[in-house]
Every structure is written in C-alpha cells, then in structure tokens.
Amino acid sequence: MGHVPHVYVPGPWPDATIRLTDSIRHHLRKVLRVRDGSTISYTDGKGHIGAGTYGDDEIVRGDEQEVAPASPAIVLAVAPPQSTERARFVVEKAAELAVTELRWLTTLHSGPRIPRLDKADAWAVGALEQSRGAHLMRIGEALDIADVASLDVDLTLAADVGGSPILDVLASHEAGSVAIAVGPEGGFDPQELPENITRVGLGERVLRIETAAIVAAGAARMG
Numbered sequence: 001m002g003h004v005p006h007v008y009v010p011g012p013w014p015d016a017t018i019r020l021t022d023s024i025r026h027h028l029r030k031v032l033r034v035r036d037g038s039t040i041s042y043t044d045g046k047g048h049i050g051a052g053t054y055g056d057d058e059i060v061r062g063d064e065q066e067v068a069p070a071s072p073a074i075v076l077a078v079a080p081p082q083s084t085e086r087a088r089f090v091v092e093k094a095a096e097l098a099v100t101e102l103r104w105l106t107t108l109h110s111g112p113r114i115p116r117l118d119k120a121d122a123w124a125v126g127a128l129e130q131s132r133g134a135h136l137m138r139i140g141e142a143l144d145i146a147d148v149a150s151l152d153v154d155l156t157l158a159a160d161v162g163g164s165p166i167l168d169v170l171a172s173h174e175a176g177s178v179a180i181a182v183g184p185e186g187g188f189d190p191q192e193l194p195e196n197i198t199r200v201g202l203g204e205r206v207l208r209i210e211t212a213a214i215v216a217a218g219a220a221r222m223g
C-alpha cells in the first residue's frame with residue numbers, strides 16, 4: 001500500500017461517500033497526484049483510517065478500521081527555534097514520531113517567536129499524510145515550564161545537558177504518558193527548572209533545539 005496516497009479528511013463522515021472541499025481536491029490532484037477511480041487511504045486524524053476510491057469530488061468509503069493512539073502519549077514542549085524553517089522541521093519530525101501534542105515553550109532565554117498556528121497545523125497534516133498516520137498531532141497553546149510541570153502526565157522530563165541519561169530514566173518508569181521540555185539555544189536558566197521535573201541528558205554533545213526535540217521524542221516513542 002506504500003504507493004497509495006494517504007490523505008487527511010476531517011470527520012465526521014456521516015455518509016457512504018465523503019464529500020471533499022476544493023482545497024482537499026486540489027491537494028489530492030496536484031500534490032498527491034490522485035486520479036479518478038484510484039484507491040486512496042484516508043484518515044480523520046482521530047484514529048479512523050480507511051481504504052476507498054477517489055472520484056472527482058468525493059471518496060467512496062471502503063474498509064475502515066480504528067487505530068489505537070501510540071503509547072506512551074507524548075507531550076513535547078519545545079522552545080521555538082529562531083527560523084521558520086527550523087520550527088517547521090520540529091513540527092514535521094514530531095508529527096512523524098507520533099507525538100501526541102506539541103506545545104511551544106516560553107523560557108527566560110527565548111523570545112516569543114511562536115510560529116503561526118495555521119501554518120504549524122498544515123505542517124503537521126503534511127507529516128501525518130507522509131507518515132501514513134491515523135492520529136493528527138495537536139498543537140496546543142504556548143506554555144511555560146511551570147505549566148509543563150503541572151500537565152496531567154505520568155512522567156515530566158526536561159532535556160538538559162548533564163541530566164540523567166534519558167533511556168535510563170524512561171526504562172525505570174512505565175509511563176503511559178510523558179511530557180518532555182526542550183529549552184532554547186541559551187539553555188534553561190539554572191533557576192528555571194522546577195524540582196519535580198527530572199532533568200534528562202541526550203548524550204555528551206550540545207544539540208540544537210530541533211535535534212534535542214527529535215532525539216527526546218524518539219527515545220520516548222521507542223523506549
């Protein structure tokens with residue numbers, strides 16, 4: 001099925017066919033290069049996935065199934081990198097790694113340069129389609145580290161140079177949900193990290209924000 005295009009079509013789908021908006025049709029024809037009558041994979045981004053037939057302005061629904069969300073649930077809170085391209089990279093790679101929710105993190109040493117939500121959502125949709133996922137990564141409101149500490153998750157981590165190796169920390173908890181904070185280029189301020197957040201290390205070298213975000217999310221996804 002690797003060559004079959006996979007498209008995000010928001011639900012609900014009340015009928016045997018899914019009517020497509022002009023922008024989705026355009027996307028299917030011009031970007032995914034789908035032809036009338038071809039098989040298409042579709043998802044509502046909320047766990048439903050199906051294989052149907054594309055025709056003109058609709059998808060004729062076929063076999064469908066429900067896909068469980070990836071475990072553990074991961075909330076990734078990342079200080080926004082300075083350029084749009086680097087922020088896009090974070091969004092796309094986090095979405096590929098089935099991060100549940102991405103939040104932009106405001107810190108003492110980072111400016112409030114938060115990517116536009118509509119753009120970030122579109123990057124997440126592109127990555128969902130490319131990686132053939134069934135759960136669209138949510139992009140929530142920006143938060144600060146105190147907000148991260150009060151998220152309702154089993155384990156809260158902050159990536160910090162010199163922290164305990166992340167794989168060891170993950171292995172010693174059987175967390176169903178994990179929040180991970182990644183700091184700005186200047187690092188977290190020594191005063192900034194609350195006591196109840198475990199500092200985790202990602203190897204000896206100083207990583208860029210986006211590398212740290214991907215490594216931390218990958219470790220949690222596969223740990």
Ligand code: SAH
Pocket residue numbers: 158159160161162163181182183184185186187188200201202203204205206207208209212
């Ligand atoms: N100048 C800062 C590093 C900033 S790197 C310092 O020396 O601490 C940007 C962010 O990536 C950091 O705040 C941290 O969250 C994460 N990061 C980078 N390298 C890391 C490593 N080796 N271990 C853990 N976190 C790291």
